[in-house]
Structures are given as C-alpha cells and as structure tokens.
Amino acid sequence: LKDNKFSLIVIEISKGRRMQTLERISESIVSGESEAAASLVRQALNEGIASFEILNRGLVSGMTVVSEKFKNNEMFIPEVLVSARAMKAGMEILRPLLAEAEIEPRGKVVIGTIQGDLHDIGKNIVAMLLEGAGFEVVDLGADVPVEKFINSAREEKADIVGMSALLTTTMINMKAVIKGLQGPAKVMIGGAPVTQDFADQIGANGYAPNASEAIDLAVRLMKKQSE
Ligand code: B12
Numbered sequence: 001l002k003d004n005k006f007s008l009i010v011i012e013i014s015k016g017r018r019m020q021t022l023e024r025i026s027e028s029i030v031s032g033e034s035e036a037a038a039s040l041v042r043q044a045l046n047e048g049i050a051s052f053e054i055l056n057r058g059l060v061s062g063m064t065v066v067s068e069k070f071k072n073n074e075m076f077i078p079e080v081l082v083s084a085r086a087m088k089a090g091m092e093i094l095r096p097l098l099a100e101a102e103i104e105p106r107g108k109v110v111i112g113t114i115q116g117d118l119h120d121i122g123k124n125i126v127a128m129l130l131e132g133a134g135f136e137v138v139d140l141g142a143d144v145p146v147e148k149f150i151n152s153a154r155e156e157k158a159d160i161v162g163m164s165a166l167l168t169t170t171m172i173n174m175k176a177v178i179k180g181l182q183g184p185a186k187v188m189i190g191g192a193p194v195t196q197d198f199a200d201q202i203g204a205n206g207y208a209p210n211a212s213e214a215i216d217l218a219v220r221l222m223k224k225q226s227e
Helices: 002-030 034-046 051-071 077-100 121-132 146-155 173-180 196-202 211-226
Strands: 108-113 136-139 160-164 186-190
Touching: 002 034, 002 051, 002 077, 034 051, 034 077, 051 077, 051 121, 077 121, 108 121, 108 146, 121 136, 121 160, 121 211, 146 160, 146 173, 160 173, 160 211, 173 186, 173 196, 186 196, 186 211
Parallel strands: 108 136, 108 160, 160 186
Antiparallel strands: none
C-alpha cells in the first residue's frame, strides 16, 4: 500500500510538471519567444508528452489566447506576427515526429490558403496532421492564386484539394477554384469564417472546424472516392 501511495505521488508530480511545460509553451507563443517555444517543445518531448498533445495543449492553446487578445485590442498586428513566428518555431520541431506515424499513403492532398489571404497557421497545422495520418501532402503555401490550385490539383492527381481562408473577403475565391476544378478531386475547406452552410453554398464536398476533424473528413472523403 505504501509503495502504491508513493507511485501515485510520483505520477501526480510528473503530471504537474507536464502541465507546467505545456502552459509554458502556450505562454511562449503569447509572448512571441521563438527560442523558448522551440526549447520548451523539446523539453516536453523529453518529458514524454505526446507530440499531438504538445501541438494542441501547448502551441494551439497559445495561439487561441493570441486570437482572443487580438480581438479585444490587447495585442496588435506586429505582436501577433511575432507570436506566429514562435508558433512556427515550435511546429518545426514537431513536424517530423507527427509525420513519423505514416503507413502507406492514404491519398494525396493539395492544400493551401486561398488567393489574397496570408494566414497560414491553421492550414499548416491541418497539413502537418494530414501527413501524420498518412496522407501525402503537397502544400502550395499561402495567397495561392485560383489557377494554381486548379493546375496543381490536375498535375499532382490530387484526391483531395484543401483550401483555407481566414478573411471574409477572400473566402469567396474558393468558389472560383471549385468551379474551375475538373476531375475527381474532392474539395474540403476550412478557416475561422468558413461554415458548413458556406461549404454547401459553393459546392465543396466538406468543411471541418478544426484540424482533427479535418483529418476525419479527409478519411471520409477518401472512402467516398472509392465508392
Ligand atoms: C494570426 C493572425 C494574423 C497574422 C497571420 C500570421 C500567419 N502566418 O498566419 C497576421 C498578423 C499576418 C494577420 C494579418 C491580417 N489579419 Co489576421 N488574424 C490572425 C488571428 C489573430 C489568428 C489566426 C490563427 O492563426 N488562428 C489559429 C489557428 C490554429 O486557427 P485557424 O486558422 O482558425 O485554423 C483552424 C481551423 O480554422 C481549421 N482550418 C484552417 N484551415 C483549414 C483548411 C481546411 C481544408 C480545413 C478542413 C480546416 C482548416 O483547422 C485549423 C486548426 O484547428 C485571427 C483571429 C481569429 N479569430 O482567427 C486574425 C484575423 C483572421 N485577422 C483579421 C484581419 C482583418 C487581418 C488583416 C486584414 C489585418 C490588417 N488590417 O492588415 C491582415 C490580413 C493579411 C492578409 N492579406 O491575409 C480578422 C479577419 C476579419 C474578417 N472577418 O475577415 C481576424 C478574424 C481578426 C479580427 N477579429 O479582426 N493576421
């Protein structure tokens, strides 16, 4: 019994330490400290925290705080940019680990942020998790012209085209891509202002509100593909 109690205490302490590291990762994103973000992500991995958990409960949770502060005018564009840079520094370390789980390619996804839109953090997370789930991903980057989406989908023989938009003024450009796409590729869309209604309106095959649901959606679209 004594031994059990001791191991329980040890477990509690290590749980506490893990929480602390995740919180510190989140804080490093908010304060925009790239080096700290990178070294804390490494520390979290050394502590045995799963890469998926580091991504969601460390990096993404930091960016959520940034979004709130930006909305409330407590943070401004230059600071948000610095936070975005810290987010990237942390993500770079996780990228190879999230991709490691790969089995055989489940399908090929061409992904990018739509024309006129420079927001790429959410798109990058979706791309990383898709890779981790075994998809082959061709990332076209941000501010991707309509024609480039259409041509790349054809050249790459994409199974799925994924488009991200964070601005109400750019989301409409996704409609032009869908109109111009010929062939069997399915289209999934996402980004903060995008909704299921909007996806239905422009004829997309699916919408997901976050990265993990985006993976489920991609898997579902591949099943539909083979039906
Ligand atoms: C970071 C940020 C920036 C950074 C971007 C840095 C970068 N490299 O991405 C900078 C400072 C450059 C920036 C600039 C601007 N921004 Co800004 N920005 C944000 C902010 C604070 C956070 C966005 C973010 O990264 N969120 C975190 C990620 C993880 O979430 P996410 O992107 O939503 O992605 C998730 C899901 O949506 C989904 N998803 C995303 N993509 C996809 C794709 C697919 C296929 C699927 C299935 C799912 C999916 O999964 C993701 C992960 O879970 C938002 C606030 C907000 N509430 O979104 C404003 C926000 C988007 N920006 C806004 C504005 C206005 C601008 C500027 C016009 C500001 C200006 N006056 O210059 C410029 C536009 C520049 C341009 N042409 O694109 C507005 C948009 C308002 C509107 N209704 O259109 C927002 C909403 C802020 C606000 N409340 O006013 N911004």
